[in-house]
Amino acid sequence: xxxxxxxxxxxxxxxxxxxxxxxxxxxxxxxxxxxxxxxxxxxxxxxxxxxxxxxxxxxxxxxxxxxxxxxxxxxxxxxxxxxxxxxxxxxxxxxxxxxxxxxxxxxxxxxxxxxxxxxxxxxxxxxxxxxxxxxxxxxxxxxxxxxxxxxxxxxxxxxxxxxxxxxxxxxxxxxxxxxxxxxxxxxxxxxxxxxxxxxxxxxxxxxxxxxxxxxxxxxxxxxxxxxxxxxxxxxxxxxxxxxxxxxxxxxxxxxxxxxxxxxxxxxxxxxxxxxxxx
Amino acid sequence: xxxxxxxxxxxxxxxxxxxxxxxxxxxxxxxxxxxxxxxxxxxxxxxxxxxxxxxxxxxxxxxxxxxxxxxx
Numbered sequence: 001x002x003x004x005x006x007x008x009x010x011x012x013x014x015x016x017x018x019x020x021x022x023x024x025x026x027x028x029x030x031x032x033x034x035x036x037x038x039x040x041x042x043x044x045x046x047x048x049x050x051x052x053x054x055x056x057x058x059x060x061x062x063x064x065x066x067x068x069x070x071x072x073x074x075x076x077x078x079x080x081x082x083x084x085x086x087x088x089x090x091x092x093x094x095x096x097x098x099x100x101x102x103x104x105x106x107x108x109x110x111x112x113x114x115x116x117x118x119x120x121x122x123x124x125x126x127x128x129x130x131x132x133x134x135x136x137x138x139x140x141x142x143x144x145x146x147x148x149x150x151x152x153x154x155x156x157x158x159x160x161x162x163x164x165x166x167x168x169x170x171x172x173x174x175x176x177x178x179x180x181x182x183x184x185x186x187x188x189x190x191x192x193x194x195x196x197x198x199x200x201x202x203x204x205x206x207x208x209x210x211x212x213x214x215x216x217x218x219x220x221x222x223x224x225x226x227x228x229x230x231x232x233x234x235x236x237x238x239x240x241x242x243x244x245x246x247x248x249x250x251x252x253x254x255x256x257x258x259x260x261x262x263x264x265x266x267x268x269x270x271x272x273x274x275x276x277x278x
Numbered sequence: 279x280x281x282x283x284x285x286x287x288x289x290x291x292x293x294x295x296x297x298x299x300x301x302x303x304x305x306x307x308x309x310x311x312x313x314x315x316x317x318x319x320x321x322x323x324x325x326x327x328x329x330x331x332x333x334x335x336x337x338x339x340x341x342x343x344x345x346x347x348x349x350x
Binding site: 094 | 301311
């Protein structure tokens with residue numbers, strides 16, 4: 001596994017495997033490559049049938065791939081076996097499962113930890129009154145929001161932003177919160193906007209405040225802010241409660257699915273320990 | 279141009295071929311673009327670089343066609 005030293009080094013390698021019939025989850029832009037390379041967080045392993053890219057994160061390593069051949073070469077087995085931190089790969093697909101890639105990662109010891117489906121807001125429902133006041137999270141709340149996300153979402157599958165990323169997100173005013181009378185955070189909604197799409201990245205309500213429509217208040221405020229955009233959200237296929245909430249606010253299922261797989265030493269049982277079904 | 283339009287219709291049957299916001303309006307997502315790029319490389323025999331894969335090169339049929347012509 002090599003550290004990627006420049007965009008000019010990696011771009012031709014990535015291009016080499018862009019062929020009909022390939023399976024991939026590699027949709028990084030040039031800007032994203034350059035940023036990861038500058039932070040020395042991107043590694044790669046190139047082999048005859050494809051390329052694997054490894055993005056180092058605070059708690060684990062995320063895998064990107066371009067595969068033309070689905071037999072696992074010994075060099076890849078060797079590289080993967082040397083990686084001690086948890087490895088995560090997300091396979092996004094429309095309708096048909098990428099069975100060859102799934103099998104490739106299973107051979108490398110990855111196990112399924114989460115399936116998600118994308119929902120899109122198709123109907124604008126009437127505004128429902130709630131007693132909750134939704135506010136934009138302030139820079140001063142950075143630590144509280146960070147702790148909240150860490151408590152409510154899985155470290156490996158929850159896409160929790162780093163403190164640095166969170167600081168930027170707060171400046172961009174993309175985090176909404178509902179607080180109790182002591183200003184403790186009851187619920188958080190984090191969203192992002194790209195082109196004409198906006199996406200809910202995180203939505204969670206503290207257990208003690210659930211079933212009081214805190215999530216509904218956050219969703220409605222988010223709709224108000226992003227009313228010009230197409231609004232989408234990825235929801236766990238197992239989380240029927242969340243799916244019903246989104247349906248109540250006009251969302252419907254799309255053909256996009258995501259399968260998250262993870263590889264981790266079995267001894268500490270962290271695959272199941274960290275998966276909380278969010 | 280016909281060949282390109284046919285390709286786009288195969289990838290996204292619901293596509294609006296007259297739109298000049300194919301990416302911005304969500305007719306083409308990252309997933310479709312990567313599929314389209316691999317098809318273009320095969321069908322048109324051009325080399326598309328990673329740095330060419332930006333929304334502005336895929337926002338309209340004309341923009342995609344221009345990209346192919348530039349790379350020929």
